[in-house]
Amino acid sequence: MSLRTALGRVRGHGSAKTGTQQGAMQRLTALALVPLCLWLVIALVSHVGASYETMHAWLASPCTTSLLLVLLAAGTVHAQLGLQMVMDDYVHGCAKTWTMIAIKFATTLVCVYAAVSVLRAAFAGV
Amino acid sequence: MTSRTRPLSPHLQVYRLPMLALMSISHRATGVVLAIGSVLLAYWLASAAYGPTAYATAAAVIGSPIGYLVLFGFTVALYYHLCNGIRHLVWDAGWGFEIPQAYKSGYIVLVATAALTVVTWAIGLSI
Numbered sequence: 661m662s663l664r665t666a667l668g669r670v671r672g673h674g675s676a677k678t679g680t681q682q683g684a685m686q687r688l689t690a691l692a693l694v695p696l697c698l699w700l701v702i703a704l705v706s707h708v709g710a711s712y713e714t715m716h717a718w719l720a721s722p723c724t725t726s727l728l729l730v731l732l733a734a735g736t737v738h739a740q741l742g743l744q745m746v747m748d749d750y751v752h753g754c755a756k757t758w759t760m761i762a763i764k765f766a767t768t769l770v771c772v773y774a775a776v777s778v779l780r781a782a783f784a785g786v
Numbered sequence: 787m788t789s790r791t792r793p794l795s796p797h798l799q800v801y802r803l804p805m806l807a808l809m810s811i812s813h814r815a816t817g818v819v820l821a822i823g824s825v826l827l828a829y830w831l832a833s834a835a836y837g838p839t840a841y842a843t844a845a846a847v848i849g850s851p852i853g854y855l856v857l858f859g860f861t862v863a864l865y866y867h868l869c870n871g872i873r874h875l876v877w878d879a880g881w882g883f884e885i886p887q888a889y890k891s892g893y894i895v896l897v898a899t900a901a902l903t904v905v906t907w908a909i910g911l912s913i
Contacts, residue, residue, distance in 0.1 A: 687875065687878060690871050690874075690875060691875065693868075693871075694868060694871070694872065697864060697868055698868075701861075701864070701906060705906055705909055705910045705913070706913070708910050708913045709913060712834075712838045712841045712842070715834060715841070716834060719831075719834055728831070735824060736824075739817075739820070739821040739824065742814075742817045742818075742821070743817075743818065743821055745814075746814055746817075746818065767821065767824075770824055770825055770828045771824075771828075773828050773832060774824075774827060774828035774831045774832070776835075777828070777831040777832040777834065777835035778831055778835070780835040781831070781834045781835045784835070
C-alpha cells in the first residue's frame with residue numbers, strides 16, 4: 661500500500677499519465693523562440709543585399725553564433741513536438757510510427773547540418 | 787424499412803468553419819510550413835559556410851521572384867504562428883477563455899500578423 665496521497669500521485673501526470681514533459685517543453689521552447697525569431701528576422705532584414713564578407717562577419721560574431729545555435733536547438737525540439745502532435749491526430753498505427761521516425765531523423769539532420777554550418781562559418785574564417 | 791432523413795452532425799466538407807476554428811487549424815498549418823521552411827534556413831546557412839560562390843548562388847535563388855514569393859509566405863507563416871503562439875501562451879496562463887475575448891484576441895493576431903509582415907517587407911525592400 662502506498663502512503664502517498666491521491667493528489668501527490670496525480671500531480672504532474674495529466675489524464676494520459678505521461679506527456680506532461682512534452683507539453684512543458686513545447687511551451688518552454690515557444691517562449692524562447694518568441695525573442696529569437698524576432699531577432700533573426702530583424703537581423704536578416706537589416707542584412708538584405710549585404711556582401712558575403714559582411715554576412716560572414718555577422719555569422720562569425722560570438723553573439724550571432726550562440727543565438728543561432730540556441731534558436732536551432734529550440735526550433736528543432738519545438739518542431740518535433742508540434743509535428744508529433746499533428747501526427748497523433750491524423751496518422752495512426754504503423755504509418756504513424758514510420759512517419760514519426762522519418763520526421764525525427766529529418767528534423768535532427770536539418771538541425772545538425774545548419775548548426776555545423778554556423779560553427780564552420782564561425783571558426784573556419786572567410 | 788424506411789428511414790427518416792435525420793439531421794447529420796456538421797461535416798467538414800459542407801460546414802463553414804467559424805473564424806476561431808480556422809485560426810486553430812491555421813496555427814498547425816503554419817507550424818508545418820515553418821518546419822519545412824527550416825530547410826531553406828539550413829540551406830542558406832550552409833551556403834555561407836561553403837564559401838562565396840555557394841553564397842552567391844543561394845542569394846540568387848532566394849533573391850529570384852519565386853524565392854521572394856516563398857520568403858513572403860514564410861514571413862506570413864512565421865508572424866502568424868508567432869502571434870497566435872503568444873495567444874496560446876496567454877490561454878495557457880488561464881486568461882481570455884470567454885468567446886468574445888477569443889474573437890478579440892483572434893482579430894488582434896490577424897492585424898498584428900498583417901502589420902508585422904508589411905513593416906518587415908517595407909523595410910526589407912527599401913534597404
